[in-house]
Structures are given as structure tokens and as C-alpha cells.
Amino acid sequence: MMKLFVVAFLLLLQLHQTTTKHDHQTKSNGLMIKMIHRDSRKSPFYNPKLTLEDRVRRMNMRSEARISQLLIDNNLEKNVDAFQIIPFYGYEFLVPLKIGTPPVPQILVMDTGSLLLWVHCGYTEGGERSPYPLYIYSHSSSYIEDVFCETPMCELIMLKGKCGRDSKRCEYTYRYVTGMTRGNLASEVFTFQSPNGTDVTMNKRLMFGCSSILSKGANRLFQLNHTGFSYCIGNINDEDYYSNTLVLGGEPIIMEDSTPMFMVIGKYYITLEKISVGDKFLDINSSIFKRVNYEGGMLVDSGTTSTYLPDIAFNKLKEEIRFVIGTTLKEHISSRQGELCYHGTINQDIKIFPPIAFHFIENAALKFDAQNLFRQDETDYFCLSVQSTDSDWLSQKLPFSILGIWAQQFYYIAFDINMMRMSFTKIDCDILYD
């Protein structure tokens, strides 16, 4: 049997407005990188034998594993010294890149739920093998341990770096659920694929941590500062879709509706206020959406499939959708209690559907149509991709709402970390390349 080992990187990008003309420029001065969905044809995890239904089923399973992790993280809010740093499960989008000199191909796991990007190399606990060789820092001529203690980077709250015993190097230690990681901060050169397919080596060195996970072999950790990032997600069902994009740093390219965001243990939350179906606002007391005493708020996540709403809000939304659809479609009784499903296919059977919108504070709205509200779970039925935080199949009641990736399809979402605002703009991701 092959020995399993775990290697992961986490990356917090430090991209101020200092990208140079050698870097790929966008209208925002950020770095624009293609992201691939893990089930797309270009993904190293692509499995041509899977049907659309298989993929949806697997995505839902990953999503549930991810929710279990989010629950663990949330409990750790009360104990900020320890938190889960490695998303072994439940990631959906990957960013191919190369690290070091000579550049070694790696793949990052995009995790907006935690502002971190992870390099997946070696095996994950889920047993999937990374097709790429390990990045070994001693083989790279551009690896330098040049981050010193008492610098802002070292004192970054998430890192809690300390002075090395014998040097002024920045050392950090993380405990997490299944182990511990410890190491020095260092910097390295990164190479991304530009939208036209050529490799672009960033002029700016990015900081990261080099560490070992005790008891689990080698591990490295990236941690870099950034002022903002944004991303655009297109059709997840389309395995040939290749315009999902991650933009690191810089100003948002487009910024329409925006709403204040806040951070809880490295994850970004926003506050829902109202839900509308057509012209009608559902009768929900908006205080149920606010975050108070470690509960509430809506986590904008890149690994959870469905959107989760507090039970009261979910039931009001479900009833209204049922009312609107009426008898035009036959309900499918889901094996999951409370889930709303219909017989038929989304493309053929939902002809007219009222716009459904989530309204966040300060009037930012996320508008859904049938495509990003319903999911074709099987060939003959589809389900609402919104569920209750108090669903039977969750190991416990979710203490917060989640905006899942299904609902984020066809949106450009920008996270402005300086202003602590998030914005949503409905676009075709291809326009970012015009």
C-alpha cells in the first residue's frame, strides 16, 4: 500500500498596487488567473466516467464534509489559538501555478471561505493523489528565509509569528484539529499561467511559511498579505467551461452593489436583510440574520454547494416558491427531509420563474434565476439549492448561514479587504478577458 502523506500550502496574498509591467495586468492592477473546477476536463481530478448526476452527488458529499469542518472552525472561535488550517475536504476550485526556480508545477486550492489558497501536493486525507511533484524548497534557488520577527508580516494576526530562538527569523506554530505545524516564514517566486496560456513569473516575491506537520511528514504553509481579491464563477455543470477566474490584489474590476463584510477566524461573512420573490418581500424579521454571540451572519464560501438559511427563512422561501410553481410541476419527494425537489429538468420545465433576490445590508442584492437556484440532482428531478441550517442530515444545527457556490454562479464577487466590503455583479466571466 502506498504511504499516505499530506502536504498543503496556504497562501494569503500580498499584492498591493505594486504589480509591475512584467506581471499580468488587469484593469484592476491585480493578477488575473484562471481557476478550474475540480470536475472540469482540465482538472487533474477529472474522471470521464462520471455522469453529471455522479458529479453532483460527489459535490454534495464534499460539501457536507466541508460543512463539518466549518462547524469545527466555528467552535474554535472561542479558542482562537487553534484552528483548522488545512481544508482536506470540500474544495471545488483549483488554481494551477508553478513555484520556485526552476518552477515546479503545483496546484492551489482556492478557499475563499478562509481567504487562504492551498497547494495540494502529495495525498490528501481523502486519498486523492496530486499529479504534481512535491515542491522541495532545498531544490529551489529562489527560496529565501527573509522574513524577520517584529515586522508587520510576522505579526499578522493569523500567523502569530515569534522571534526565532537563535535568529531574528519569523517562526510560527499552528495547532489544528489533527496535528500541529511549525516553521519559518520565507519568500519565493511564483509563476502563473496568463489568460493567453503563457507562463508569467511574478516580479514580486510572495511570502510563505515553510514547515513540517509533526507526525505527518513534510508540509509547507504559505501566508501572504493582500488588499483584496475577486473571482468569477461560470457554469459549474459544464466540464468544458474555462473562464472561471481568480483576481488577486488590486481594485475590484467592477463594483456595483456592495455590502459591508466582516471576518470571523479568517472567513468572510456578510449580513442578509431581506429575501424577495418577484416583487414580494418575504415576511422575515431581519434580526435572525445578524451575527450575535458566535451565531448568525452569512459565510460566503467556495466549498459548500448549497446555500443554507435559518430555518424560519428557509421555510418562508420554500413556501413561496411552492406557491409560485403551484401545480405546473410535480413535487419529487426527496430522501432528505425538508428539501424541495420537482420532477423534470430545469432547462425544459421551468419556463417562467420570478426573480428571487437576497438583499444584504446597504442594498446589495444577489439575484437568482432558475439556473443558480435549482440543481439537477438526477436526470428526472431537480432540487432547490437552498437548504435549512437546521436540516436533519447535518451533524448539528449550523450556527450561521452559508452562501454556496451554486448561488454564486454567473457572478463576479469582489472582496475589498481595505474597505471590508463585498460586491456582486452578474456577468459572463468571459468579459473579464475582453
Ligand SMILES: *[C@@H]1O[C@H](CO)[C@@H](O)[C@H](O)[C@H]1NC(C)=O
Ligand atoms: C500573453 O500574455 C502575457 C501577459 O499578459 C504577455 O506578456 C505576452 O506577450 C502574451 N503573449 C502572447 C503570445 O500574446
Ligand SMILES: *[C@@H]1O[C@H](CO)[C@@H](O)[C@H](O)[C@H]1NC(C)=O
Ligand atoms: C497588509 O496590507 C495592508 C494594506 O496594504 C497594510 O496596511 C498592512 O500593513 C499589511 N500587513 C502586513 C502584515 O504586511
Ligand SMILES: *[C@@H]1O[C@H](CO)[C@@H](O)[C@H](O)[C@H]1NC(C)=O
Ligand atoms: C424582530 O426581532 C427582534 C428580536 O427578537 C425584536 O426585538 C423585534 O421587535 C422584532 N421586530 C419585529 C418588526 O417584529
